Structures are given as structure tokens and as C-alpha cells.
Amino acid sequence: MRELTYAAALSEGCVQAMERDPAIFVTGIAVDYPSGIFGTTDEALKRFGPSRVFDAPAMENALTGIAIGAAVMGKRPVIVHPRNDFMFLAFDQLINLAAKWRYMYGGRAGTVPMVVRAVIGKGWGQGATHSQSLQAPLAHFPGLKVLMPACPQDAKGLTLAALQDDSPVVILEHRSLYGLTGPVDEAPLPTPIGKARIAREGRDLTIVAASAMVVEALRAAEELAREGVSVEVVDVRTIRPLDTDTILTSIRKTGRLLVTDTSWAFCGLSAEVAAVASEKAFDALKGPVRRLAVADCPAPVSEPLEAAFYPRASTIARAVFAMLGKTSAAFDGIDAEDNFKGPY
Amino acid sequence: MRELTYAAALSEGCVQAMERDPAIFVTGIAVDYPSGIFGTTDEALKRFGPSRVFDAPAMENALTGIAIGAAVMGKRPVIVHPRNDFMFLAFDQLINLAAKWRYMYGGRAGTVPMVVRAVIGKGWGQGATHSQSLQAPLAHFPGLKVLMPACPQDAKGLTLAALQDDSPVVILEHRSLYGLTGPVDEAPLPTPIGKARIAREGRDLTIVAASAMVVEALRAAEELAREGVSVEVVDVRTIRPLDTDTILTSIRKTGRLLVTDTSWAFCGLSAEVAAVASEKAFDALKGPVRRLAVADCPAPVSEPLEAAFYPRASTIARAVFAMLGKTSAAFDGIDAEDNFKGPY
């Protein structure tokens, strides 16, 4: 299969969906710049023109309401936030209205088929308000679907799926994944929403991961394999609805669970997965569950602090070793080099 | 000890704090109405006048920023939201600024000693946007302290504690508790932030509960005692920082855990507590953890749907029975009668 970057896959998914569905349009700050939200909207602009891909002022809350109002009339708006942190300003429209619309009006006011794309930042000193990861609060409240593609194939597939779904869908895309390459189907094949992916099979321990942490987990798993440890990596892909079946099947197989995602542990996705395990796979567990999350403080800027803030492949590998009661191997060299160039 | 309602205790806590600290002021929609936010601000208005207790327009986001700006200059603002659901509009100021202030400016820009009081609604058809419970998203992001008093004593004590703390603090008060009476110290004794309360001692099973669910849990525990089951009820009181020591000690003692709070399970407080148990008390657990939360849909309005939406004492009692492998007793009669009168 031909390979694409995650960014190109996002773009292709959107373009193919727009080809088939004239109701789709894309708006938000900067979507029509030549840089096209890191190369994910420029092709759509070229193909479909400014009537379907257009800029917006900085007005996160109203723009979300506007997307709702257009969706309700039969459009499929895609709104894009260059950083998902800006979305707090839109939580009222998103959680108090879009998420509840279908239910709250008894199904009589239609559905809200809108898609919110939002980018998670990381590193290079982006700081506390440009590197958060909002999956947990978005998924806490019923009514939204929340997706986090971790590979190019799913970047395309989940975009296609979101653009066929009648619920409001939030896609959280990780900036650090945009350059990742991988095989991507040319055909417009949606990735099923609500289905996790076994990113790597293994026997000794299950790592449930999301978004950029899937990449870290896979890197850790490769290194652990060299040390004779067989790790299964489950990429959840969809945060809500969460595919607990796949997660539980894997836990039942390995008996051990480590969970890691891009946000904080407290009331986070990692808490949810650990809770599900403790409720529904308790008998299969051979030892305590472990969560690996960002440090419990706002994101700092300075490089050594950022390095301490984010868990990485080596952190995961070390945690797996500890969970299996093994004495520490040296995993220091395994982390990917950060070759990101600023400003961002 | 003399008894007070939860509402009167909130009021007394605020008044006593204001007596000692002239920097405290109270604002928000309706705080200076004779009805005084269900009787919690009227006494303060009477005592300290309109220069310290004053109304505000409907402007949740800016008002939160204004509180930050006043707090930074040495004031101690209290802002009140008649429903915590309105606070989504203020999440940017609250989470992107107040919560991060001290950390993000390296401690060089001072602290933000502000208190946000927000009321959780329930029942009487309040509907999907007037009965949510925001502790999970508020606590997910480090930087805020999040309190949920469940009894009059703590309503006063946590108010006093919040008004002495240098962090931004959110107090979520449950509307259904406002009429609850109980003993309250006359002296201004703060309830320590970060300390859970053993609301009832027991041997067979631990219920970790928050806010109004503590009342339901205690009611269930009483009934269960009659059936020969001894339940320990832990009232977490502080959501963040969470007192995991007290929770874990109780779980180690009983070996069984049921968690219940006022919100959804998914990435909720109940997930967090279950996750903590699965990480740190795994060996002590005799069986699967259980979460009891509101149904995984927006809150409906119609009475029979509301009844199915909210877990109650009987739900808890039945779940405890099931966890202990007991055959079902009839707990139907144990629920408190809802004698709330509208409009609200």
C-alpha cells in the first residue's frame, strides 16, 4: 500500500468525504491559509474553493453554535481549532447543546452532524495553554463521539467515519503525529467508530494507549521484545464510545494492564480504562493496574522540565519491567529524537 | 451541638470568613436578591452591605477573569453560579488561567485566592443543562481545588477552608442538600482540604461517595445494617486533592469497593477512585470494584425517566447485596421521598 503522512491522510479523508457529500464545509481560524492547518485543509480549499473552506474570526463559542445551526439544517460543518485548548471557550455550545440536542428534544429536532477537529500541541515550549488534551472532559458528558487517531490509516478512516456520523464528533489530532508516515488505503474506507485496534499482539502485558502514546508504546514494545517481554498494544482510537470488549479481551489474555494517554491521570481516560478493568476483568488481573500520564502539574516550558513532564517510550518500558517484577534494563536510548523546529 | 441546615451553614461559613477578612467579597448573578442564592448570601449582604455582596450581569467568562484580576491584587472574590452548568462558559478563565497562574508564571505573579461556588441541580424536571455535576473536568486539570461538602458541618468548614486557601477553589454544592440539617460548630473551624471523612464505619464493604450520594449511601448503609451487612461510608469531601490514604485504608479494611458520585461514570470521579483502588489496593480487593453513577445519557425531564436516571439508596443497597453475593432483599421502600416543590 502507498504510504502517507498523518497530515496527508487527514487531508485525503476530508477531501474524499467532501467529494461525495456537498453538505460538508470546513471553517475555523486559518483553515484557508496556504499552510492549511499544517497541510490538512489546503487540498480541500484547492478542490472545493472558498465557498466550502473558509476562514473565521476568533469566536470559538459562537462558531460552534453556528456549526450546530448549520448542521441542524442539513449541513455537515467541520470546524477546526489549531489548538484544542481554545475549545474550552466553546464547551457551552459543545457540551450543553450539541451533545444533548438529539436526546433533549426527544429526537424531534433532528441531529447535529458536525465535526470538530482540534489539534493537541506538545513540546517546544508550547506551554500550559497550548498543549492540553481534552478527551476526558469531552467524553465524560454523554452525547459527543470523541476520536483520537494514532496512525495515518486511522487519521483518514476516522475522518471519513466522523463525516458520515449523525452525532457531533470531536477528533483530537496530535501535532506530534502529523509527520508520521504509514500505509493508507486509497479508497474511502471509514475506520469503524467504537472499535479499538490491536496495534501489536503480545502475551505478557496489555498496554492500552491513545493517540501519540500509541507510538511511544509501540516503541517500548519493540525494545521490550528484545528483552524477552511480549507486550500487546491496544490503540483505543475511539474514546467515546470506548471499545471495552477489545480492551477486556486483551486484559484477559495477558492478565496485566498498563494504560497511557496524552493527558493527566486524574479523572482521565487512563482512569476510565483502569476502572473498567477493575470492574470487568478483575479476576483476570494478575497484579495492580498501572497508569502512565503526564505529570500532575500544568505543562512547563523549559526543556528539562518538559522532558520530565511527558512520559515516553523509556518510561513505559521501565514501568512494564517493574510491573513484571524484572530488574531494570537500560532503556535510556530508546526514545525518539525530538527534531521539531520552531516556532511551531 | 446546635443544628443548622446546609444552606445556613454555607451562609455562616461565609459570614464568619468575611468578618475576619475584609478582602472577601461575593458576586455573581442574584447574590444580592432577598432570596440570597437559596438563603446562603442574604446574611452576608445584611452584615456587610452592597459593597461586598453585589449582583453581576450574565457574563460567566469575564466575571471569572475579573475575579482572577481582583484576587491577584489581594482580594478574595467569591463568585457564585446558581447552576454549575453555566460554568462551562467560564472554563477558559478557570482552567486556562486561574488554575495555571501560580505555576505558569513560576510563582512570580502571585496566587489567585478566589472561590467559585456553584450549585448542582437535581430533579423536578431541571433537565439536561441544569443538573450536571462538573467535578470531573474541573479536577482533571491540575491547579484547582475542588470541594463537595455533603453535610452542614462541612458546608461551613469547607467554605471557611476555601476562604483561607491561596489556590483557586471550586465548591460544588448540591441543591438537594440545602435543606439537610445537622450539627455545626459555632466556631469558625475549617474542614481540612484534602481529608476525607469516614461518615460511617463498617467492615464488609467500602462505599466511597461524594456530595448528595453520601446521603444516599448512609441511608443504604442503615438499611443494610438491618440485613446484617456492615458498610463503611467514606465521604471524599475534597475531590482534588483526593485523600487516597483514607480511601485506601478503608478498602484494605473491607476488601470491597463501591464508588458513587453525582455525575457520569465515564472519566468521572468514580473512575478515578476505582483506578486508585486497582493501582494501590489491588491485593486487598476481594472482588470487582463497582461504580454507581447517573445513567449514561443526558438528564431527562419526565418524572419516571428521572427516577431511572438517578441512582438512589435502594440502588446502592441492591448493588452492595449483589457484590456480596447475597440474594436480593427488598429495598424498595428505603428511598427518601422527594418533597421538593417547584418551580425551583
Add this chain to the structure above:
Amino acid sequence: MDALTPDVKRRLYRSVFRLRRIEERLADLYREQTMRTPAHFGVGQEAVASGVCEALGARDVVYSHHRCHNHYLARGGKLAGLAAELYGRIDGCARGRGGSVHLTARDQGFIVSSAILGQTVAVACGSALAFRMDGVPGVAVSFFGEATCEEGVFYESLNYAAINRLPVLFVCENNLYSTESPLSVRQPAGTALTDRAAAFKVEAHQVDGNDVFEVWNAARHAVDSIRSGGGPVFLECMTYRWLEHVGPKFDHEAGRSYRSREELDHWIARCPVRHARERLLAEGLVSKAELDAWSDAVEQEIDDAVATARDSAWPDAADLFENVH
């Protein structure tokens, strides 16, 4: 554009009268505590809903806020659906899921009302954007109270509508209070909301919101101008709420003193329903007998709707998860 013909006048009067009687009767029933849903009655403000909705075409869409019964009814929402919703029954317009503040009558062009200030102002702009994109000559109407003009989302929406010359009619019902707070707490002295809209390059007019003919006229002009591509219009309709903010009582009855009995009396003297009736009578456009017949018809409609609503089944708890995904 239609003129204020005798027919229109008669229609307008029937509309305000009907809204008045419905809200009064519902408020009476509300006292029984069997409608378990916080309800914000619109008694006193009927002329705004009637005047605007009578100026709309079939394709136009209407949004409202918490005080929404008048708008739902004036736009054609079925009374039985409203009554059943208040009683939490399955035949409610939102199948008992929404309550008083979450009404819908999509097929009649009343999309929804919502309980969070400002939400539907933005949503209306989105529907207007959809009209524009589809080349449909529809107008989206947003009804809201003047407190919505305190919320930032209102200005974001105004700006967006003006930049894109969207077909939106913003209808502000300025009833002088937000709950118990007077304008002085919420607007700088000397404020004209129309100046604000104008500063956003939105055509703006203040009208007597208790004169259904004037409201209709203003709305008719506005809708016409909007439909022909003139961009959004903002109408500030000055009016007054007779009952308490939420619930069925008069404030004095409930012992509240944030506004005076005199002020209420002053506005009752400017009753939009009586005003319209007197004008019809004075102009000889209606007879006493007709008025009686109209009145009987409305009472009958209400009796029937309430009976239907009360007979309607409760939603089944087993359907709790209906419409979640």
C-alpha cells in the same frame, strides 16, 4: 410587502389573545405542582412573538430562549405538544425529555428553544448560514431577552452575521429585568442596545413591544430587507413580564419587592392584548360576537389540549436511552 390590512390586524389580535389565554391557563394549572419543570411564562410579552411570527414565511426558522412558550405557539407549535411536555408525557413536543425550556416544533419552523442564555443566537446564525449556502431565501429568527446582550456569544454572533450579511433577524425582548436584576445593574447608564447593534453594522430599530401592529410592521420590513440580501436586522422590543421570573405567580403575590406594584400596573395599563382589541373595535374591524366566538374557540382548544396532555402516557423508563446515539 403586505400592508397592515384588516385581515392582518384580525390575525394579529387573535394571535396575541390566544397566547395570553394559553399562558394564563397553563400558569393556573402550574400551581397544582403536577407540571414538574421550571417554566418561564410570557404573559405580557405576547405582541413580540405574534408580531414577528406573523411576518414570517413557511421556510423561515425560529429559535428561542428559556421564555419560549409564546414563540413556540406563535410559530405554529401545537398546544397539546406544549402541554404534554409540561406534564412530562410522551406526547410532549420533546417526548418528555426537554421540559418547558426545551421545546421544538421543527415541522412548523420552530427549531428549538434552549435554557442557556445566548446559545440559540449563535445557532440561528448557523441556520442562516445554511440558507445562504443553499441559496434558500429563508430567514432565521432568534428571540432572546435583553440579558443575552450581556453574554459574549451575542457579540460574536452579531459580528459574524454582519460580516457575512446573514439572513438573521435578532429579536430582543427587553422586559427590563433579568430575573430580579434591573437594567441599571447590567447596562451602563444611557445604553441603547440598538447603538450596539449598529456599531456592529447591523441595522437596528427599537419598537414598542406591546404594540403587535408596530412589531409586525417592523418585522415585516426587516424580513423583507433580510430576504432581499440586506443583511441582518436587530429589533429591540420594549415590553414587560407580568409574572414572576419562573413560575405562575405575580411577584407581589410571592412577596417579592424588586419591582413595584405601580410599575406592574403601569404596564398592565399598556396591555398588548387589550391594546390590540381596542384598536380593532375602534376601527370597526371586529364585532363583540366575533370576539366571544374567538374566545370560546381558544378556551376549547385549551381544554382539549390539556385533556389530551393529561391523558398522554408517561415515557417508559425502559426508553431512558432513546436517542442517545
Add this chain to the structure above:
Amino acid sequence: MDALTPDVKRRLYRSVFRLRRIEERLADLYREQTMRTPAHFGVGQEAVASGVCEALGARDVVYSHHRCHNHYLARGGKLAGLAAELYGRIDGCARGRGGSVHLTARDQGFIVSSAILGQTVAVACGSALAFRMDGVPGVAVSFFGEATCEEGVFYESLNYAAINRLPVLFVCENNLYSTESPLSVRQPAGTALTDRAAAFKVEAHQVDGNDVFEVWNAARHAVDSIRSGGGPVFLECMTYRWLEHVGPKFDHEAGRSYRSREELDHWIARCPVRHARERLLAEGLVSKAELDAWSDAVEQEIDDAVATARDSAWPDAADLFENVH
């Protein structure tokens, strides 16, 4: 109130000149990719920061947005603290926790800057409220770009400040762009932001933001009026950003075409620094030798500060949780 004396003029020129050289030098260093923090340089906009800050008193407080270096420096923030913050070092003004967009110099009256549009506008109003409550004759200044006028929180703040006649000075730097978006995408045709402020009953003036003397004059009048209880003032300062939105390059250098080279040249011809210098020279208020001496002093200051910053230690990873609770 002070007049625009020769001394003031000399001070204003030194200030704009210093800001210019600092930003230029920092931008040069930024190209080395060793300042790992998204930085929004203020080259071209110095006159606003200098003109306003030179009009303030010791007790006044200043807030800023993402493009904040000029404001921090003009208000008295130490250059070494800025440079070290850009390098992520422990001697950074925010101890390496904040980066370019999160500066603080509390002791100098620069409270903070923040990276989310509109946030600090409200916060400044809160500090003004504190002044009012404490009877302190301070003024709170909020610097922001014109895109903040698209965010709802701005209007909520404006309304609140006007209702309560708070001692706030709103300073909008209208540089015609938000990232790459021109005004036409973001404001209805014919917009004057001053009209909007005026509609909120806030005194509003548009000034030439490239003329430091004019800015100072306007700010001086505003601060005086605010301090004496006249209520908030809004200044719209028309100016232009020379460099790319974020980062050290010129847009043409980076291959961007959203604005033309001619437009940039037009604004470079209206350079606020050169304009001030030429006026001083023309009025005989400064000699070439003095200019050289000032220039040398600034270059020396920059050399020293950068050296200090680069010598500063990295924060210790063990202190990751410092200032969490």
C-alpha cells in the same frame, strides 16, 4: 497633567528605540532554534507600548497578550528576565515555566501576559475593581490585538467596566491582521472599533499607533481622566507588525503572500522609531552623539542580558512540581 516636554520626548524616543533593538536582536538570536518557545515579536509596534507605559504611574498595572515583549519591557520588566525566559532558564521572569507568551514583572507593575485571546482584558478589569474597592487611585491597562475584539469576553468586560466606571485603559493595537487574516474576514465593512466601545458607553479614541508622541498624549489624557473617576477609556492604536505572526522572519522571507511587500514598505516608511528620531533631531532635542551613546548603551544592555540569560542554569527537573499548590 504633564505636557510633552523635551524631556518626555527624549524619554519616549529612547524607549521605542530600545524596544526596537531588543526585539530585532532577540529575533536574530531566535533563528538559532535555541529559544524553544513560540515568540510573537513586536517590531513595528513599539510606539504603542512606549507611549502608553510612559504615561503610567508606579501603582498602575499592565496586562498583555501573546505579543507582549514590548509591553513587558516598556513597563520596566528586566531584559535579562525576558531573555532567560526565552531560553527556558531559571532566571527567566517566569522561571522557565511560562515562555515568551507568559511574562511577568509584578514588582514593576507588569502583572502578566497570556496566550489565550481576551483573557487578560477581563483580568485587567478585575484589578481595576480591586483598585476601586481599596480606594487606590491606580489604573489597570490591558494591551491586546484587534482580534480580541472578535471574542465575546471582550464585550462582557467592556460592559462591566462601563457599568462600574472602572479605572481601566483598554489599548487595542490594531495591526490589521490576525495571523494571516485581514480585517475584512473579521469585521463588517466600515467598522470602527471605537464606535463599538462608544456604544458600550466607553470613551473611545483612534490614534496613530506609530506616533509615540500622539500615543503618549492620548494615554496621558486617558489615564488622567480614568484616575479622576471618569470611567474606562478605549484607545485603538493603528499600527503594523513587520515580522511574521510568530517567529523571527519577514513574511516575504518565509514565502508568505497574504500581505504584499508594498504594504510592508509603506509601513516601514512610517517607522515609529525613525519618525520619533527625526522629530527629535528636527526639533534639536538630541544630538547625533547622544543618539550614538544611547544606541551603544542599548547594545551593551542587550549583550549583557543575553550573556546572563545564556549563563543561567536550567530549571531542575526535580522542581517540576514547584508552585503546584
